Amino acid sequence: MSSTAAAPLTLGTAGHIDHGKSALIAALTGRDTDRLPEERRRGISIELGYAPLELPSGRALSVIDVPGHERFVRTMVAGASGIDMYLLCVAADDGVMPQTREHVAVLRGLGVEHGVVAVTKADVGEPDLAAEEISELLPGAEAVAVSALRSTGIDELLAALERVAAELPGRAATHDGEAARLHVDRSFTLRGIGTVVTGTLWSGRLAAGDSVRILPRGLEARVRSVQVHDRSVESASAGQRVALNLAGVSWRELGRGDVLCAAGAEHEPTHHLDTRLAIESRAERPLERGTRVQVHHGTREAPGRAYPLEGEAIAPGASGMVQLRLESPLVPATGDRLIVRQIAPPDTLGGGIVLDPRPRRHGGGERVLRRLAALERGKAPSDEPSANGAAPQPRTAPAPPDPPALDDAAQRLAEILRTDGERPRADAELAEAAGLDPSGAHTRLGDLVRAGEAVRVARNLHFAPDPLASLESSIVALCERDGEATIAGVRDELGTSRRYAQALLEHLDATKVTRRLGDSHVLRRRR
Ligand SMILES: Nc1nc2c(ncn2[C@@H]2O[C@H](COP(=O)(O)OP(=O)(O)O)[C@@H](O)[C@H]2O)c(=O)[nH]1
Ligand SMILES: [Mg+2]
Numbered sequence: 001m002s003s004t005a006a007a008p009l010t011l012g013t014a015g016h017i018d019h020g021k022s023a024l025i026a027a028l029t030g031r032d033t034d035r036l037p038e039e040r041r042r043g044i045s046i047e048l049g050y051a052p053l054e055l056p057s058g059r060a061l062s063v064i065d066v067p068g069h070e071r072f073v074r075t076m077v078a079g080a081s082g083i084d085m086y087l088l089c090v091a092a093d094d095g096v097m098p099q100t101r102e103h104v105a106v107l108r109g110l111g112v113e114h115g116v117v118a119v120t121k122a123d124v125g126e127p128d129l130a131a132e133e134i135s136e137l138l139p140g141a142e143a144v145a146v147s148a149l150r151s152t153g154i155d156e157l158l159a160a161l162e163r164v165a166a167e168l169p170g171r172a173a174t175h176d177g178e179a180a181r182l183h184v185d186r187s188f189t190l191r192g193i194g195t196v197v198t199g200t201l202w203s204g205r206l207a208a209g210d211s212v213r214i215l216p217r218g219l220e221a222r223v224r225s226v227q228v229h230d231r232s233v234e235s236a237s238a239g240q241r242v243a244l245n246l247a248g249v250s251w252r253e254l255g256r257g258d259v260l261c262a263a264g265a266e267h268e269p270t271h272h273l274d275t276r277l278a279i280e281s282r283a284e285r286p287l288e289r290g291t292r293v294q295v296h297h298g299t300r301e302a303p304g305r306a307y308p309l310e311g312e313a314i315a316p317g318a319s320g321m322v323q324l325r326l327e328s329p330l331v332p333a334t335g336d337r338l339i340v341r342q343i344a345p346p347d348t349l350g351g352g353i354v355l356d357p358r359p360r361r362h363g364g365g366e367r368v369l370r371r372l373a374a375l376e377r378g379k380a381p382s383d384e385p386s387a388n389g390a391a392p393q394p395r396t397a398p399a400p401p402d403p404p405a406l407d408d409a410a411q412r413l414a415e416i417l418r419t420d421g422e423r424p425r426a427d428a429e430l431a432e433a434a435g436l437d438p439s440g441a442h443t444r445l446g447d448l449v450r451a452g453e454a455v456r457v458a459r460n461l462h463f464a465p466d467p468l469a470s471l472e473s474s475i476v477a478l479c480e481r482d483g484e485a486t487i488a489g490v491r492d493e494l495g496t497s498r499r500y501a502q503a504l505l506e507h508l509d510a511t512k513v514t515r516r517l518g519d520s521h522v523l524r525r526r527r
Contacts, residue, residue: 007170008228008239010062010200011053011161012083012112014076014103017044017068019091020120023148025065028158029053033065044069048079048185050198050241052229055162062200062229062241063087068099073346077106077339078185078256078299082200084168084239086115087161088138092125092145096133102348104137105280109351110337114168116160117143123150171202171239179265180204180212181333182242183298184258187251194224195251197260198243199299203333204262206242207235214249215259216269216329221248257300259331269329274321274359274372277306277340277352281317287340287349288313294346295324296339297354302326306340309364309372310477320480321372322352325361332357334375366470373473377513406453409436410444414453417464422471423500427460458503471504476513476523484520 013021022033022045033049034040049065064083066076080086086107090100107115117134119127127145134143142160146153182199190196206212210223224245226236236242244260254260261267273295279287287293291306304326314320324340332338336354341347355375362368406414412434417424425433431441445462448454454462463471471494478493479485490501505521508514514521 007168007172008060008062008237008241009084009165009168009170010064010082010239010241011085011087011115012064012080013066013087013089014080014100014107015068015089016091016094016097016099016103017070019068019089019094019097019100020118020148021045021068021087021089022049022065024087024089024118024120024146025049025051025053025063027146027148027151027154029063033063046072046075048075053161055165056158057162059162059165060229061085061161061165064241066103068103070099070102070346073099073102073106073341073348074294074296074301076103077110077296077301077341077348080106080110080112081296081298081337081339082171082183082202083110083112084114084170085161085164086112088115088117088134088141089120090117090130090134091121092119092127092130093121094125095130096137101137101282105282105348106339106351108280109278109339109348111351111353114164115141116157116164117141118153118157119143119145121147121149122153123147172237175203175238176205178203178238179267180206180210180260180262181265181267182206182244182260183300184214184254184260185256185299187255187258189251193245195221195246195249195254196243197246197251197254197258198241199260201236201238201240201242202298203238204265205235205237206244206262211263212246212260213263213265214254215261215267215331217253217258219249219253220263221246221260223247257298259298259300261331267331267333268358269331270358271304271326271329272359272361273324273326273330273332273338273354274309274356274375275324275338275352275354276319276372276376277314277322277350278319279314279316279350280348283316283342283347283349286313286315287322292343293324293349294341294343295326295330296341297330297332297336300330302328302330303343307363309368310480311364318480319350319352321355321364321369323359323362366473369473369477370466370469373476374469377511406447407444409434409440410447410453413441413444414448414464417448417454417462418466421464421467422494423496424461424463424467427462430462455507457507461503472508472513475504475508479514479521479523484517484522485514486520 029051031051045067051063053061064079066079122145144157184199227243307323309321
């Protein structure tokens with residue numbers, strides 16, 4: 001794929017302590033990522049390590065080597081957040097261990113679906129046994145047996161990484177046009193140069209001379225120079241790991257967890273977040289109302305409480321809308337991933353996606369759920385401003401053309417649809433009620449659809465948007481509760497007719513909310 005060949009990608013290691021992650025990265029890149037004297041003395045990784053990795057094709061990956069120790073899972077999450085692919089290391093003589101599972105949960109929560117498993121220390125263990133355990137944990141992932149000590153399997157591993165990388169678009173494809181945002185992982189000072197910060201550029205571009213803001217504190221600085229893997233560049237693009245020399249701030253004023261963004265960007269710190277959270281099936285108990293959790297986003301974390309919005313709790317293995325109320329701020333944007341961990345004993349509960357980064361404090365309720373369901377489908381809510389009164393999130397899609405002007409006949413149709421609510425009459429009866437001939441009604445219904453005043457749900461059937469959204473969220477809730485929805489089930493649950501139930505389910509299939517499997521309809525999993 002030539003169009004993606006040059007897209008920068010980041011690769012993060014994952015796996016239990018002592019499973020040979022750092023040794024393998026050294027074998028692949030020639031770099032020792034355990035730089036701290038304490039890391040050398042104790043022989044374990046404490047901090048995040050960084051190295052460039054050149055694949056046989058010449059494509060460069062930025063490697064982030066994470067610590068495996070249970071006490072440093074939070075560092076692992078900071079390192080893994082924003083990566084494009086994983087390299088999960090499982091030692092052949094040890095097999096799948098607790099932090100193997102927890103790191104896999106973190107990757108899942110962050111939506112990192114692509115990568116390769118290295119069965120390490122193949123010279124001393126039983127790679128086949130370990131590979132079998134891995135296939136249960138990560139079905140379908142490619143596993144390669146390697147020994148960093150004997151340098152065996154390295155070429156096969158590189159080839160597997162190359163294949164995975166070739167399929168990934170990287171953040172540049174989706175986030176290059178947005179305002180610049182970088183989650184800082186280190187800040188230090190260099191003699192004669194001054195403040196340097198490093199991190200992964202999540203979106204946009206950064207160049208020398210740019211003015212930036214550092215959140216949540218709101219410091220202002222200017223980019224003096226930009227480096228990517230020790231080489232000066234004119235500008236860095238989304239998905240690259242960068243080092244910035246900053247003027248106007250001391251290295252002590254910022255550090256891991258801070259968010260550096262373009263001076264004009266709309267990012268703001270927030271204490272409330274509306275999210276969809278998926279709770280790991282290995283979690284010991286449901287996520288209940290008011291559960292105190294640690295929320296990890298970017299390289300930052302904040303304690304807070306979780307408030308499920310669709311019921312009292314979210315069971316292990318299920319997902320639902322949750323408001324997170326934080327004790328210290330995070331700086332997220334719509335669509336970002338985050339991880340939720342249990343505070344004591346520490347464990348990863350699950351992960352989620354940000355639907356509204358700055359909602360007001362609220363409970364559940366139909367209006368709230370409808371608004372969040374619309375945000376989740378990528379639509380701006382039609383009738384409600386963002387809860388705090390702020391403008392909706394900026395979109396990169398081109399603005400739609402101006403809606404057509406609606407004549408009196410169209411207004412009459414819209415009024416009837418609104419009155420009909422969840423049980424609108426068929427188009428033919430609608431035309432008759434509005435005193436229109438079929439072709440006149442057809443033209444006006446088209447205008448209403450383009451103006452966002454009606455939705456065509458089936459041949460001969462239109463709904464007003466609000467009642468339709470409310471029906472849709474009831475069906476989505478039904479799918480979540482039962483794992484699926486059938487025509488008969490929707491008819492009974494909504495107390496409606498078979499005809500409406502079928503039309504609604506087909507509409508949800510067509511708009512890619514659900515997928516049909518035989519007689520039932522299941523939610524599509526969001527990527
Ligand atoms: N026999 C053998 N030992 C290895 C291999 N790779 C790493 N080790 C040893 O395993 C220990 C842990 O390795 P390290 O890379 O620090 O593990 P990490 O905690 O996952 O980063 C060290 O003592 C390494 O020397 C290997 O391929 N074969
Ligand atoms: Mg290590």
